[in-house]
Amino acid sequence: MDHNEARQAITDIFEAAKLSEIKKICKNATITEDAFSDFVMLCDAGILPWVHHISWRDFLPPNLAWTDEDSKRLGNIDNGPLTREATKAMRKWYQLLNERRYLVGHVFYLRDHSNWQFFYFDNRDLWAYANHFKGGPHIHLINHLWPNRTLEGVWNEFREGNPEMNGAEHIRFHRENPRPPQL
Structure with a gap:
């Protein structure tokens, strides 16, 4: 360019x-x-x-506000399958990134x-x-x-x-x- x-x-x-x-x-x-x-x-x-x-x-969509509880659900992610709570938090995180408008x-x-x-x-x-x-x-x-x-x-x-x-x-x-x- x-x-x-x-x-x-x-x-x-x-x-x-x-x-x-x-x-x-x-x-x-x-x-x-x-x-x-x-x-x-x-x-x-x-x-x-x-x-x-x-x-x-x-x-940010109000229903996707990231909380301390969401952060705790992720915890320390290691290799291997995610827990149900961590999976839910990750889905919310990716949805927030997709719907957010900066x-x-x-x-x-x-x-x-x-x-x-x-x-x-x-x-x-x-x-x-x-x-x-x-x-x-x-x-x-x-x-x-x-x-x-x-x-x-x-x-x-x-x-x-x-x-x-x-x-x-x-x-x-x-x-x-x-x-x-x-x-």
Whole structure:
């Protein structure tokens, strides 16, 4: 994955003047985790004019809340068959991981709010398999070019409850594999 192409895609998104441009950019772009992280760091350091905020939270089904009793049921798992209690706890753990929703949102805006960008994803969006987007792992984008959307409205919708951010564009997202330390 070309890091410079991913950086350029981010720049193109932030500079787009029409929603049709955004749609075209998003259709063809892949943003890498490293390029996105670099952009966040440059904003947070004050090198770029964008203000950046992040919000995240977990949505866990109440019936799957992990308890101390569940942990005790697992105990010290050794090789060999699991006990009935440990099997029940393991099933609950895997179901919790499957149904959990970890939601992350990044907002970038100029101080006068004339230009803002909101990127968001949940843990399922980053899955390589069983993804709702045919392009695979992805993030979503809504920005100042969306009709009837405001920075405050989008940010509040995201932060309050479980948002339904209809109409967002999908952007392919590539997470680089960590490199082994150089000896």
